[in-house]
Amino acid sequence: MGIHSINPLIQWRKLLIFSLLLGLAACKNDQDVEVLKLAHNLDQTTSVHQAMVLMAKRLYELSGGTMRIDIYPSGQLGQEREYIELLQIGSLAMTKVSASPMEGFVQEMRIFSIPYVFRDEDHLWRFLESEKGKAMLAKGEDKRLRGVGYYDAGSRSFYSQCGTNRPIRRPGDLAGLKVRVQESQTSVRMVQALGGSATPISWGELYTALQQGVVDAAENNPPSFFLSKHFEVCKLYTIDEHTAVPDVILISSYIWNNLSAQQQAWLQQAVDESVKYQRILWAEATREALEAVKAAGVEVVYPDKAEFQAEVESMHESYRGEPIYDLLQHIKAMQ
Template sequence: MKSTISCRFFSLGRVALASLFLMAAVGCSKQQDVQVLKLAHDLDQSHAVHKAMVFMGVRLHELSGGTMDVNVYPSGQLGTERELLELLQIGSLAMTKVSASPLEGFVPQMKVFSIPYIFRDQEHFWRVLESDIGRSMLQAGDHVRLRGLGYYDAGSRSFYTVNRPIHKPADLSGLKIRVQESQTSMRMVSSLGGAPTPISWGELYTALSQGVVDGAENNPPSFFLSKHFEVSKYYTLDEHTYVPDVLLISSHIWNNLNPQQQAWLQQAVDESVDHQRELWEISTNEALAAVKAAGVEVIYPDKAAFIEQVKGMHESYRGEPVYELMQNIMSMQ
């Protein structure tokens, strides 16, 4: 069986750490007869998705009889989402978790998740992900060496702001709203009247505190765990998009696993997806209760005005491949 290499590194700069991480593929002490998959992501260790990935590693170890393991590197230790994707593409990192929004730069079909009000509710969202449509989208990145293994629940994304409550789209007028590195997310905010401003997740707390942006949009657990509620006192649950997290493996690494190893890994991932959905529901309820207790005004707006506002954006995709995908999703019962 192919052996893998694992090392411990002390506190170094991210670039230096990433460089050593790459070198670990060709040097350091060997762990004989154990296939170790290195997984890196940018979430805090208290996040439901991180806990699910740890669970996945435990299940993989059990299913494989101890012949496969996952080493998880959280909190952006090895780079930003885009940097981690690039490491997967060259086979220097086995796995990562990214939001579907920045993934659209590699897999165009993923932009559909950042188009607002495509999904009617959470039940509709999961029916799509568990259908042939959702499964085919996971494989759509194979040509760029990014193979999807499963979707983790990231809930619905809603606006939060520092000084101005958002009750209707017109309230977003003139506000600088942080978005992910996604052209579709930028179009979404623009269509609702805001000024989209791409900023990395790690820099957002400071940007909100210093007035670089007036607000952002995300799900309740991320709003809470990031401590953005400390500076953003209004949270409007308009639920404009449902953007899942996608667990990816380097196609190069996947193809070097034998069929039994692939089956073990996929089973461990599938079980972690179910586990994470349970954790997510709990963390969402806890997050909303916590931010309310901290003095955040949680607003439940009439979504009809928001849905009407983005119809033009929907029509702007007519003639593009994603338009048919949108129609197929929206017509699914």
């Protein structure tokens, strides 16, 4: 069942409770200030949260104090799935989600979970800032979700040797391992193509799942590996960089369409400035995370990526005949 397929009774009651707690996601207070409520499930030390703080500051300045963003971090108002549902009914203004689960709303977003599409970080950002990359942000409008920008989430790599489980150093080492993935069918196919058993598990439950052997390995970017403390239970980090999955900054289409053209322009400028700031913070956070996990006893290895790429080439060809195949070839051909 997709995130946007809401159970008529249970989900409606949950959303009604959230709506009552949140009030209006975008409302005017006594001083006629437009207040946008933004919620996310990361803590306040992350580059994402710090970039959002800048976004709020710049929107307030650009609007002359007539617009304000109130930020609710660390899952205060729920989790990613709930935030998306709240955006869809207009009870929350903004949030941040990974592009992987967004493929349930925008088919083209599958491209980010297909392994080894992008050669490097510059290649990824040339695409994200291109007309095709920007156009994808608006393709969730029919689901009442509008993307307004991308945040850097780096490249995802495998971490293993959790407890007594064997390490992942080459593609063949994935055979028979239960690997945690996001709620993305494309991510599931990727792990299966490498010989592993893909197991979707929520982020909040993953530490315990790794510790107790529910899954044998996982994959994520360096800052997430560090901040989640997964390095405490997984002592090998294999930097194969199989996918580059950005974060998507979302706003409720209902909220967006009720802003004036000038307000939309102010908000978009504030988002764009926060994107540039977050990329700077992300690069520093990645460097610091790798140093920290090494200091904590994690072995960080850089395998031959060509071996991993060869294993998933058939996955690329499996999309032949689908619209996404044309997008895949377009990206590969980008200089």
